[in-house]
Amino acid sequence: MRWVRDPLLVVEGLTMRFGGLTAVRDLSFSVGRGDITALIGPNGAGKTTVFNCITGFYKPTSGLMALSTGGPVRLDEVAALASTGHRYKCVDDQIGADGVFLLERMPDFEIARRARVARTFQNIRLFSGMTVLENLIVAQHTPLMRASGWTIKGLFGAPQYRQAEAAAMKRARYWLEHIELTHRADDAAGSLPYGDQRRLEIARAMCTDPVLLCLDEPAAGLNPRESLELNTLLRTIRDHHATSILLIEHDMSVVMEISDHVVVLEYGLRISDGTPESVRNDPKVIAAYLGVDDDEVAQVEAEVGL
């Protein structure tokens, strides 16, 4: 129950309306530090909308999304910060410093850089004309720029910059090995098979050194073998890196296999929240996925709160 003891991200009363349509209604859940959290639900349940709110692509109609790096989210601290009108509070002004971040107030690139939330999309968005290695190096642009003193030191080959460059290469090599693409490092990313592109995208996101990695349907379109490779990769990330994972997934073999915590949405409402086992046996979840007999509809609707 790490999502209660040590939450990395707390979402409280998140509501997102598009005109008359309420895509997400008063949603609350937490993401535990070091957990793989799965967000599941039938089509149109509002999963991607939640993602887009967390990563700053949408500005939520109302609600609070607090992310804390360095320690668990403390609601008193968050309330104090929320009343100041600031977007975040960090221990120092360095980009990437630990702190508390109010994601609903921050634009997308700031969430990526300051709060260190990385994401992938349902469709593949690699830089397909660049090589596999370049895709991994370009994700480390910020530390490289800082080490090069915004180009000036880099021009003269300052030792600090050389070190940063070597570190960037080392990290890129590390991920190339983990996704088993070392032999294709200099090929154009667009020429890789689909499953490799998916894993390269995750590796690229990991090169930005995120605290939270948001994956939107990472297993979509993968064959069973590629699905297994994905599971291994996600487990490696959880077990060996200080990165928590939040993922949307339809492939239950992935969800039940690897997640520590599952949140189920239907029609923008949270209908279940817990360990994979408890969710699997939850009658509401079964009803949402499989439907119910006609005579039980009224009862289930009452339970779901419609």
Place this chain on the structure above:
Amino acid sequence: MEYFVQQLINGLTLGSIYGLIAIGYTMVFGIIGMVNFAHGDVFMISAFIALILLILLTQFLGVTSIGLALLIVLVAGMFLTALWSWVIERIAYRPLAGSFRLAPLISAIGMAIFLLNFVQVTQGPRNKASPSILNNVMTIPMGNGSVTISERQALIFIVTAILLLAFWAIVQKTKLGRAQRACEQDRRMAALLGINVDRTISLTFVIGGALASVAGLMFMSYYGVVSFSDGFTPGVKAFTAAVLGGIGSLPGAVIGGLLIGLIETMWSAYFSIDYKDVAAFSILAIVLIFMPSGLLGRPDVEKV
């Protein structure tokens, strides 16, 4: 034969100038998907900057070595023109970035008209003659006659080649170039990976401006005169070169520039000088019918 070689040299010289300008068009198009119509006039301004600097140095500051003077003009001109280009992007294009697609295009046309008239008002409408420099010619005997290469032509070749190589290294090997290529392919994703997209776009304009300024200096010293209206025709030709080579492709822009220069020169040499522009644009039309994305352009193939 020697006539052909002579025209080849002339064509390549002219083509180098077009190629340098075309890079500015193709890079800006690649990164923000906009045709920067003011780029031709930035080139024209750079020719004026080069002229003013050259006169200042040789006639008022008493710099006697022409090589030194040209080097200073080259460096200072690149800096000043890059500054113009940077300012134009900041005031005319960036505020419209969130607007509809055609807004920056209209703004670019407005900026082109502004620059043209600004120079006309401040410098006067007449042609300005530049001091005659680097007039010595090398004569290479060939066949029954000989081929001549002027120092100016040699200079244009060498400087263009060096700059293109340096520029190629920047785009291919440095992190700035990497950021730029990433922005070209997916701006939003690049921003999410920590790249400062606005700064990268500024940098693109700065590089484009700097290369145009080299073209401006070459143009000024090659033709010996500059006028406020000189931005238009070379600008359109360079844009044509960028389209011919495949817009968005850097080697394409250079090859396109050289081709346009060659077509124009060869047509003037063997047929009629009046129709040289018609020839250049006709070849563009024919190429685009058979290769719609240009010579080196990447066609947008959707993988399904």
